[in-house]
Amino acid sequence: MERRIIANRQSASARALLRWSKSHLKEQMAFIRTLVGHESPSFDRSAANALGEVLADVLAQAGGRVRRHRNAKFAAHIQADFRGARGAAPILLLGHFDTVWELGTLRAMPFRESQGRLWGPGVLDMKTGIAQAVFALRALGELAEAEGARESFPRPVTILLVADEEVGSESSRALTERLAKQSAAVLVCEPSFGLDGRLKTARKGVMDYTVRVTGRAAHSGLDFEKGQSAVLELARQLLVIEKFTDLKRGVTVCPGVVRGGGESPNVVPAEAMMLVDVRIPRLAQAARMERKFRSLRPFNRACRLEVSGGMNRPPLERTASVVRLFRAAQGVARELGFELGEAAVGGGSDGNFTAALGVPTLDGLGAVGEGAHSTHESVLISEIPRRTALLARLLESL
Ligand SMILES: [Zn+2]
Numbered sequence: 267m268e269r270r271i272i273a274n275r276q277s278a279s280a281r282a283l284l285r286w287s288k289s290h291l292k293e294q295m296a297f298i299r300t301l302v303g304h305e306s307p308s309f310d311r312s313a314a315n316a317l318g319e320v321l322a323d324v325l326a327q328a329g330g331r332v333r334r335h336r337n338a339k340f341a342a343h344i345q346a347d348f349r350g351a352r353g354a355a356p357i358l359l360l361g362h363f364d365t366v367w368e369l370g371t372l373r374a375m376p377f378r379e380s381q382g383r384l385w386g387p388g389v390l391d392m393k394t395g396i397a398q399a400v401f402a403l404r405a406l407g408e409l410a411e412a413e414g415a416r417e418s419f420p421r422p423v424t425i426l427l428v429a430d431e432e433v434g435s436e437s438s439r440a441l442t443e444r445l446a447k448q449s450a451a452v453l454v455c456e457p458s459f460g461l462d463g464r465l466k467t468a469r470k471g472v473m474d475y476t477v478r479v480t481g482r483a484a485h486s487g488l489d490f491e492k493g494q495s496a497v498l499e500l501a502r503q504l505l506v507i508e509k510f511t512d513l514k515r516g517v518t519v520c521p522g523v524v525r526g527g528g529e530s531p532n533v534v535p536a537e538a539m540m541l542v543d544v545r546i547p548r549l550a551q552a553a554r555m556e557r558k559f560r561s562l563r564p565f566n567r568a569c570r571l572e573v574s575g576g577m578n579r580p581p582l583e584r585t586a587s588v589v590r591l592f593r594a595a596q597g598v599a600r601e602l603g604f605e606l607g608e609a610a611v612g613g614g615s616d617g618n619f620t621a622a623l624g625v626p627t628l629d630g631l632g633a634v635g636e637g638a639h640s641t642h643e644s645v646l647i648s649e650i651p652r653r654t655a656l657l658a659r660l661l662e663s664l
Contacts, residue, residue, distance in 0.1 A: 279409075280601035283658045286405045287651035294401050294650060295384065297324075301363075301393040302377045302386040306341070308364035308433040314341035317363055321396070321427055322346075328403050329418065330425070337437040340364070341429035345445070348403065350422035351415070357661055358424050358449040358625075359399050360442065360616055361392055361456070361632070362431030366639050375641060383635065383644040394645045395455035395632025399425060402658035421450065423661055431616055434578060439619055446620035446627075451591060451664055453657065454617040454629040457638055459609040463649060466630035467592050468610035469618055470516065471581030473544035473552065475559050477503060479526075480570040483536035493534025494568040497526035500538035502565045507542060510558055516547040517555070518612070542575075545612050549580050549622065579614035580622035587626035591664075595628060598659045602652050631657055 287294075304317035318341050322332045330346030337343070341364070350356065365388035367375075377386035384394065403425070407418040426445055428438035435442065446452050459466055479500045484493030510519040519542060526538030544555055556576060564571045582588070592608055599606035609630070621627040634653060635645035 277601045279662065280598065280655065280659050282409055283405050283655040284602055284652060286409060287401065287654040287658070290401060290405075291647075291651055294397055294654070295379070295647070297400070298384060298389065298394050298397045299377050301397060302389050303372070305367065305369050305372055305387065306364050306429075307366070307368050308340060308430055310369055311339075311341050313369055314364055314429050318342055318344050318427075318429065321363060324400055325425065328400065329407055330403070335438070335441055339430070340437050343426065343428040343438050343441060345424065345426050348419055348423040349417055350419040351417040352420055354421045355448060355450040356422035356424045357664055358426065358445050358452045358620070360426055360452055360454045360620070361396050361399060362428045362616065363393070363396060364429045364432050365391065366432050379647070382647055384647060385644045387643065390457050390633050390635040390643050390645050391638040392456050392632050394635070394650065395457060396427060398632060398650065398654045398657055399455045401654045402661060405654065405658045406662060420662060421664065424449065428616065435616055435619070438616070442616050443619055443623060446623055446625045449625060452617060452620040452625055452627040453631050453660060454615055454627065455632040455657070456615045456617070456629055457632045458630040458634050459611055461634065461636060461646070462607060463634035463653070464607040464609040464630065465592060465595060465628060466582070466611050466617075467588050467608040467628070468547065468584040469582035469614055469629060470545040470547050470612045471549065471552065471577065471618060472579045472614045473546065473555060473576060474578050475542040475544065475573060475575035476539060477507070477542065477562070478539040478572040478574075479503070479537070479564070481534070481536045481538075481566070482568065484534045486532045486534055490534065494536075494566060495534050496538035496569060497535045499564055499566050499569040499571070500524070500526055500540060503562060503571070504540065506562065510544070510555065515551065516545075517551060518545045520544075547581055547610070548583060552577055552580070579618040582618045582621040582627060582629060584610065585621075588621065588628065591626050591628040594664060595631070595656065595660055598656055598663060601659065602655055604652060631660075
């Protein structure tokens with residue numbers, strides 16, 4: 267009996283959050299338009315800072331205590347802390363406001379609404395996700411105020427929006443990890459997976475390697491025998507490295523960039539290099555991959571081989587604590603009247619860092635859409651209210 271009363275009260279809150287989100291959809295779409303209208307390439311600090319200020323304002327208006335984390339290379343990362351009624355560990359909402367799109371993209375790819383979608387650079391990855399997080403915080407705040415509650419949230423909530431995720435998070439990683447360690451759980455507002463909006467309960471880890479070969483240059487006509495071709499050596503290494511791929515175990519090795527030689531084919535090339543992207547589903551696979559790269563030896567002893575690199579983002583593994591969070595999200599989705607699926611994906615996010623620390627992490631809580639990093643980048647408008655309510659209800663119930 268008592269359980270049913272609690273369940274009813276829970277769904278009443280879920281319904282109220284969904285109603286609030288639906289009635290604020292127009293306002294939320296206008297906010298998304300503002301976010302997309304502020305182009306924010308990772309390497310354009312002043313443009314990205316302008317967007318950071320928009321976010322700082324909105325989070326302060328929602329009742330957050332805002333901090334700007336300035337750094338040497340990128341726009342300031344924006345943090346906002348919200349108090350909770352219980353003195354428990356906070357929930358960390360994680361996102362990034364930089365995009366892969368350079369300044370001026372909006373001219374060719376303007377923000378628009380058509381076919382039930384919003385379109386534009388960064389709209390999926392991840393400006394709509396940011397808007398959903400901001401409106402989830404507002405929904406909880408306004409509903410609590412209407413009920414006369416002293417605090418908006420049961421637990422404290424910290425939101426961190428970084429400015430360098432698309433280029434590896436070098437300046438924000440330590441901050442993300444520090445906040446995650448203090449938190450009970452991390453909810454990542456990156457896009458969901460597929461048009462059915464599955465959450466991401468596993469992400470592969472990313473390793474980067476640079477393989478550099480130095481040979482000896484010589485005139486191809488006059489001194490051919492004196493030359494030691496770095497390109498030939500690199501080509502042979504390429505065939506070795508390519509075999510490191512193990513699709514059965516989900517390990518992929520992609521030598522995506524290869525460079526060698528100079529301007530002219532009449533010189534035996536002395537320099538060659540490649541950049542290799544490696545994806546691994548499990549952290550335990552990293553040491554093995556590292557050994558394989560470190561044990562590469564030149565076929566041609568007259569060439570020098572240098573290998574550098576290693577782990578960039580550790581994998582987000584589908585651990586018991588990830589599954590527990592996902593089940594909680596599924597329960598909330600059912601309260602809101604829909605089924606939530608899960609997916610394992612190859613791409614990394616800042617959630618990889620927090621999960622590797624053992625902090626329960628759930629990713630893909632952002633927008634539903636398709637075409638991240640491509641010209642048909644878009645989000646489904648119809649999904650925005652319930653995804654906003656899902657996030658709000660999760661903040662309330664964890
Ligand atoms: Zn992203």
